[in-house]
Amino acid sequence: METEKKMQTQVELTDSDLSEQIKAVTKDSHVRAENTELMLAYQRGKVSLTQYKLLLCSLYEIYQALEEALDSNSNHPSVAPIYFPLELARLESVERDLEHFYGQDWREKIVVPAATKIYAHRLRQIGKDNPEYLVAHAYTRYLGDLSGGQVLGRITQKSLGLKGGEGLSFFSFPGVSSPNLFKQLYRSRMNSIELDEDERIGMLEEAVRAFELNIQVFDDLQKMVSVTERESELMHTTTRNRCTRHAS
Numbered sequence: 275m276e277t278e279k280k281m282q283t284q285v286e287l288t289d290s291d292l293s294e295q296i297k298a299v300t301k302d303s304h305v306r307a308e309n310t311e312l313m314l315a316y317q318r319g320k321v322s323l324t325q326y327k328l329l330l331c332s333l334y335e336i337y338q339a340l341e342e343a344l345d346s347n348s349n350h351p352s353v354a355p356i357y358f359p360l361e362l363a364r365l366e367s368v369e370r371d372l373e374h375f376y377g378q379d380w381r382e383k384i385v386v387p388a389a390t391k392i393y394a395h396r397l398r399q400i401g402k403d404n405p406e407y408l409v410a411h412a413y414t415r416y417l418g419d420l421s422g423g424q425v426l427g428r429i430t431q432k433s434l435g436l437k438g439g440e441g442l443s444f445f446s447f448p449g450v451s452s453p454n455l456f457k458q459l460y461r462s463r464m465n466s467i468e469l470d471e472d473e474r475i476g477m478l479e480e481a482v483r484a485f486e487l488n489i490q491v492f493d494d495l496q497k498m499v500s501v502t503e504r505e506s507e508l509m510h511t512t513t514r515n516r517c518t519r520h521a522s
């Protein structure tokens with residue numbers, strides 16, 4: 275069954291470039307990611323502060339692991355062509371946003387669901403054992419951030435009424451003047467990576483896995499949002515009841 279799937283990937287995709295192959299092979303996963311409850315909330319233009327803060331916490335873990343893995347493999351032949359720390363690195367911008375929302379001691383306050391830890395663990399493992407697959411993860415996150423991510427930034431700003439870009443550094447890429455041109459460059463760099471057949475198939479499978487890991491993070495995070503919002507509602511009700519009792 276697994277071999278059959280591999281064969282299919284081989285047959286369907288032999289003639290195109292890596293950037294085309296990766297886009298084709300993750301097309302269904304992209305639709306599934308767009309249809310997670312968290313991304314649907316975004317598309318309805320209704321993201322809550324709880325959702326955004328929890329998302330930033332997970333992004334911190336993810337980019338810390340991804341960028342550590344990229345940095346330590348920056349000379350690897352499959353990483354060097356797509357290594358753009360000045361243009362793409364997100365870790366510092368997520369840190370700035372976390373400080374904005376949680377204060378200086380944000381490191382003690384952030385909460386991360388199990389799925390995020392699993393994703394970060396996978397990134398570290400790939401960085402150690404299969405750096406040639408890092409491109410699958412870098413593509414999934416960075417090209418996503420430069421595509422739909424730009425819309426998500428505007429929705430976050432509007433939904434939360436954030437002024438002057440405060441708390442929104444994650445979405446801003448000062449080193450990229452045209453996301454579309456940059457994506458073209460990135461795709462051509464991806465296409466220059468030399469992979470043998472097994473590596474190519476492994477890489478495409480890793481890209482599907484990268485989307486899957488993101489979907490799991492969004493689902494786990496949304497469960498946390500529901501609990502947090504229920505708890506704060508309960509606290510409000512209790513406080514309101516207390517106040518009413520005191521008043522009477």
Ligand code: HEM
Binds near residue numbers: 304313
């Ligand atoms: C590309 C929308 C969520 C990863 C795109 C594009 C759009 C888009 C309009 C450009 C397509 C093109 O240039 O052909 C959205 C929307 C989302 C969403 C509305 C949710 C509300 C995600 C998520 C991920 C992701 C959660 C991954 C974690 C990507 C990637 C690309 C992309 C990797 C580049 C595709 C390529 O050109 O190869 N997205 N997206 N997207 N998105 Fe998303």
